[in-house]
Amino acid sequence: MEALKECCANIVVYLHPSKAKKVEASVYRQLSSLLFKFNESLDGVVLTYEPKFSSNLAKILPGIHPYFGVRFEAKLLLFHPKPDMLLEGEVVKVGQQSIHIIVLGFSSAVIADEDIREDFKYKIKHGKEVFVSRSHKKHRIKVGTTLRFSVKNFDEEILHICGSLVPSNTGSIQWLETKAEESQAYSITEKRIGNKRAAELLEPANIVSYRKKLKSENHIKKSRRSKSRDS
Amino acid sequence: MGMELHAEQSDYAEMENVEISDTMLFYHVRGALKSAVEGDPDKYKQLVTVMGPDECLVPEKVALMVTCLKALSGSVSCLDIVHHQSLISSILKMSMWNYGTDVMDALMELVISLATFSGQYVDLCLEMLVSNFMPPDSFISLLNQSRGILRKGQVIHHVHKTLIFIAELVPLSPLRLERIITERMPHIFTKEPLILIYVENMLKLESGEIGDRVGRTMLLAIMDRLIDLDVDIAWDDILQEDFTKGIFDMELEDLEGPVDVGQQDGDELRISWMERYFSGNLNAQKLDSLMVLTFEHLNFCKESGRLRQVFDTLLQSFQQTVLTAYKSKFAQFVLFYACSLDPENCGRRFADTLFHKFKTSRYPEWRMSAVAYLASYLARAKFLPISFVAEYLESLLEWCSIYCSNQSGGINPKAHKEFYAAFQAMMYVLCFRMRSVLAVPHIRSRISKHIEDILRHPLSPLMVCLPSIVEEFLRLAKVTRLDVPDNFVSSNLLESELSMAFGGRERLDMFFPFDPCLLMRSDRFIRPNFVYWSMVRSSYDNDEDDDEGTSDEDEIEICTAGKGMNIANDGAARSYDQDLDEFDNEMSKMSITPKVAQWFGGELRTDMQMPSRIRPCPDSL
Known part of the structure; x- marks a missing residue:
C-alpha cells in the first residue's frame, strides 16, 4: 500500500523540571500525543515511533520554570495519503x-x-x-x-x-490479485507455448534432419573448402 | 411511495395522486440541491421549509418530512456545507424529542450518512446527537409521565444506536465525541432533570459498545461534576439558622430527652428534616440524585463483571479531584460504595492507595487528607475484614514509631502535622475497632508495644490530637485493658489550640470524610455496609457495665476473620429498619457531621453545649 513511509526526525521535547527523574517516560508520553493526528511539520499522521537517545544532556531554558529540552532522533512511521495514491x-x-x-x-x-x-x-x-x-x-x-x-x-x-x-x-x-495471477499465468503459458514451438524444432527427428541438413551444408562447405584447398 | 416537495397544505391532496419512485425522488432532491448551487434556489427553499421547525405536526407534514429526510440520506454527496448551510442547519437543529419514531429513524439515517460521508460533518453530527441527550425545556414536565418516559427511552435508544454506528464507520469519532460530551456537560446550575438525563446518557455510553474508548472520560467527567456540586454545598448551607450556626456537633447529651421516640416517628422526622434541609439546597438534591445514578451504574458494572475496570478510573479520579478538594463531603461515597461491592479487590486497593498517598505525597495537606480518608474508611467500612484493618493499624503505628525514632524535639504541632494526623487516625480507627482488633493476641501485643513507645516520646501525641478522640481512645483502652500511659488530663473539649495548630487553616484535624452520609437517597446504598458509632459504642458501654458487675461474656462486637466485622446491638440482631430508625440519632455521634436537634421531639434546643465531648449513647446504656 502506498501512503506509508518511514522517516527519521530530529526532535526536541521540552519537559517540565518535575519530569527530570523520568525523562524517557515523559518523552514517550509526548511522542504518544502525536499518534493518530495529522502533523503539518511531518506532513503525515504518526503511526509508530522509536526514539533513540544519543546523549543524556539537555538544554535548560531560563525562566520561572526551567524547562529542559531533550534532543533525540526518532524513527517514525507516517501515513500520508495524497491524491491518486x-x-x-x-x-x-x-x-x-x-x-x-x-x-x-x-x-x-x-x-x-x-x-x-x-x-x-x-x-x-x-x-x-x-x-x-x-x-x-x-x-x-x-x-x-x-x-x-x-x-x-x-x-x-x-x-x-x-x-x-x-x-x-x-x-x-x-x-x-486473481486477475494478476491469471494474466501472469497466461503470459507464462504463452511463453511455454513459445518455448514448446522452439522445443518442437529440437525434437530428435527434426534434429536429425537438421543435422543432416547441417551436415549436407557443412559437407557442401567442406567440399567448397576442400575444393578451394584442392584448387 | 409518493412525494411532492411543495410544503403548502394545498399541495398535499395533489401529492396523493402523484406516484414517484424512490429513484426519481432522489433525483428530484438532488436536482433541488444542485440547482441551489447553480443559483436557482426555489426548489431548495421548499426543501428547507419542510425541514424547518413547525409547531403543528400534522400527519401529512410528518410524512413529507420523513420522505425528504430519506431522500436527503441518499443525496448527501450533493450537499455542500456552504451552499446548503440553511438546510444542514435546520436538520441539525431538529430535536428528536419532538418527533415520533418514524422521523427519528429517518433523521438518524441522514445523520449517519452525513457523518460518514465527509469529515467536515462529523463534529456537527456528533454535536447534534449530544444535544439530544437532553430534552427541550418544554418537555421537562412530561418526563414523569408515561408518555415522556416512553419518548425518553426511544430518543436514548436512537441516539446511542447512531453513535455506535458512526463509531463503526468513523473509528476516530469517539475521540471527538468524548471532547464534545465533556465540553457540553451541563453546569451545576442546570435543572436537575436535565443534568440527570445527561449523566444517564454518559453512563450508558460508558457501559455501551464504545465504552472501552470513551468510558474512562465519562466517569472522570461525572466525578468532576460530583465534586463541583459537593464543594458548592458549604457546611453553612447545611446548618440553617435553627441549627446553632456552623458548630460541628459531637454531643450526645442532646439525645437524652427524646430517646423513646417511636420508630415511625423517627422515620417521619428524618424525612421531614431531610426535606427541610434539601428544600433549600437544590445542589444537594442534584448531587443526591447523581450519586444514586452512579451507585446503580456501579451495581450494573459489578453484575457485568466490569467493576474492577471502572474502579481503576474511579480511583484515578479520586486521587486527582476528590482527595485534593477541600473537605469533600459526599462524592467520596462513590468509592466507598464501589469498595463495598468488591471488598477483596477494590476495598483493598482503595486502602493501599490511601496509605501510599499518605507515605509518598509531596504535599503535607494531601498526606493528612489521605490518612484522614484511610482512618475514616477503616473505621466505617463494615465489609472490611478485621485482619485487614489490623494490618493497616500496624502499618500506621510502624510509620509513627519510625517517625518518632528519627525525632528528638518536643511538641511542635505545625512541624510534625503528618505525624499527629497519622496517630490521630490510628486512634480514631481503634475507637471503632478496638475490641475486634485486640481480640487477636499477637496483634494486641504488637499494637500495645508500638502505642506505648509512641506515647512515651516527647512528641506527646495525646497532648496535640483532638481531645475528644484522645479521651474516647483512653476510655476504650481502659475498657479493653490496653496498656497506655494514663497521663492525659481530660479537658472536656472537642478541640484544643494544639489540635487546631496541627490541623492548620484547613482544619484537617477535624476531617473525617466517611462520616454518615447526609444525602437521603444515597444513604440507602451506604447504610447496609456502614458502621455507625452507636453500633460500636453500645458494645463498649455494655462492657463497662460488665466490668462493674459480672464478666464480659456477652461479647457484642464479634471478630470473624476474613468476613468483616459482625456487630450486634445489645445481643439482638439489628434489622435494617432499626438501623434506619436510628440513622437520625446516630449519624452525629463520633462524627463531625452536624446533628439536628429537631430529629428528636421536634423542639429546637438553643442551649446546646458546644464544643462538647463524647459521652455514652443514652439509648445504648
Missing part, C-alpha cells in the same frame, strides 16, 4: 450511494456513487448489498472485502479520505 482498506458498509471503508483500522474512507466506475452495478443479493462488475461477474465488492482505491482528497482534521474506484487498477484486492 492507491490505498487499501476493509469495506464496512455498502450502499447504493456510497461504499465505506476503514484504512489501517483508524482512518475512514468513503467512495461516493459518482466515483464508482460505471462497470460496477449496485445489487442486493441474498439480502446483502453488493457492487458487481458488469464485465467480470466474479469481481464483487461487499462488506468485508479488502478494497484497493485511489485517493481523491484527505481531510487532515478527522483523517477522513474521499476515495475513487474510477481507475481500472482499483477494486477488490482478491479479484485484482
